[in-house]
Amino acid sequence: RKEVEQDPGPFNVPEGATVAFNCTYSNSASQSFFWYRQDCRKEPKLLMSVYSSGNEDGRFTAQLNRASQYISLLIRDSKLSDSATYLCVVGHPNAGKSTFGDGTTLTVKP
Amino acid sequence: NAGVTQTPKFQVLKTGQSMTLQCAQDMNHNSMYWYRQDPGMGLRLIYYSASEGTTDKGEVPNGYNVSRLNKREFSLRLESAAPSQTSVYFCASSGRPPVGEQFFGPGTRLTVL
Numbered sequence: 001r002k003e004v005e006q007d008p009g010p011f012n013v014p015e016g017a018t019v020a021f022n023c024t025y026s027n028s029a030s031q032s033f034f035w036y037r038q039d040c041r042k043e044p045k046l047l048m049s050v051y052s053s054g055n056e057d058g059r060f061t062a063q064l065n066r067a068s069q070y071i072s073l074l075i076r077d078s079k080l081s082d083s084a085t086y087l088c089v090v091g092h093p094n095a096g097k098s099t100f101g102d103g104t105t106l107t108v109k110p
Numbered sequence: 111n112a113g114v115t116q117t118p119k120f121q122v123l124k125t126g127q128s129m130t131l132q133c134a135q136d137m138n139h140n141s142m143y144w145y146r147q148d149p150g151m152g153l154r155l156i157y158y159s160a161s162e163g164t165t166d167k168g169e170v171p172n173g174y175n176v177s178r179l180n181k182r183e184f185s186l187r188l189e190s191a192a193p194s195q196t197s198v199y200f201c202a203s204s205g206r207p208p209v210g211e212q213f214f215g216p217g218t219r220l221t222v223l
Contacts, residue, residue, distance in 0.1 A: 032210065043200055043214035044153070087152065091210070096141070096160040097168065098212065102152035 003027060006088050006101040014109055017078045021104050023071040023088030032091030033064055035073045037084045038103065044087055047073075078108045112136055114215035116201050122221045123191045131186040131218050133201030141204040142184035143212065144168075144176060146197040153200065159184055191222045 006023045013019050025033075033050035048055060050062040050071055061074040071088055088101035114135045123129060135142065140161045145153040145168075155168030157176040165176050173195060175187045184203075188195060198219050202212040 034211065041198075041217075043216055044212075045214070046211050049211070089212075096166070097143070097155060097158050099155075100145075100153040 001026060002102075003099045004088055004090050004101040006086075007104045009104040009106070011104065011106045012109060013078055013106070015078055015080060017108075018074065018076045019078060019106060020075075021073045021086055021088075021106075023073075023101055025069050025071070025088075025090045025099075027090065027092060027099075028069060029092065030069075030090045031093050032098075033071050034089040034091070034098075035060075035062055035071075036087040036089055036100075038087055039084050044100075047086070075106075078106075080108050080110065082106060083108045114201055114203055114213050116199075116215035116218050118218060119216065120219045122223065123188075124223050125192060127191050127222075128187065128189050129191065130188075131199055131201075131220075132183070133185065133215055134183045135203040135213070136182065137203060137205060137213065138181070139203035139205040139213075140181070142178065143202040143204070144174075144184070144186045145200045145202065146170065146195075147200060147217075148197050156186065156199075191220075193222045196220060196222045 035047040036044040037047045038044040050064045054063045059076045063072045085103040087103045091098040117132045143158040144156040159165045159178040162181045201215040204212045
């Protein structure tokens with residue numbers, strides 16, 4: 001079993017749709033959580049950090065459930081420009097490193 | 111402020127050749143990382159350096175060596191390239207405890223024939 005697992009995707013949605021991505025992690029000692037966005041053949045960039053209280057940034061909402069070891073990302077009112085691969089990332093302070101999920105690809109169509 | 115820079119951007123090697131990928135950051139970050147990303151796959155950690163003077167193996171270290179030359183620079187060396195090392199290589203740095211936000215370089219696209 002992979003340490004960080006994401007929905008396999010791909011997700012193909014029309015503009016304006018709401019789409020949710022899920023991610024589970026196996027290491028209960030993990031302490032930091034992020035969603036990154038990666039455009040085709042480009043470097044990953046931080047989309048948002050994920051906190052236990054949940055956080056929202058415009059059309060994007062991230063949630064963390066430590067008990068279930070589960071992270072989610074909700075995108076509302078999808079735009080064509082949201083088309084990308086979304087990576088779930090889990091940080092392990094004791095190990096001094098992070099683990100990336102394989103990513104979920106989103107295509108938003110007109 | 112360039113962030114994280116990588117050289118070269120593209121490289122083609124023959125099996126058995128060696129090369130060094132260079133990475134530098136100007137954000138005064140303590141931690142630096144090397145990842146590889148194969149087509150359609152996620153990032154896999156090769157080596158990382160939590161601070162100047164230390165390096166540790168990641169998930170896929172075989173066939174690679176690293177050097178944390180100073181706080182700014184972290185190089186990755188392929189001593190004898192193999193076709194299985196064809197990939198995109200990303201360097202990243204992080205300023206907070208090594209599980210904070212990571213900033214990535216633009217990547218090096220390596221093909222081994």
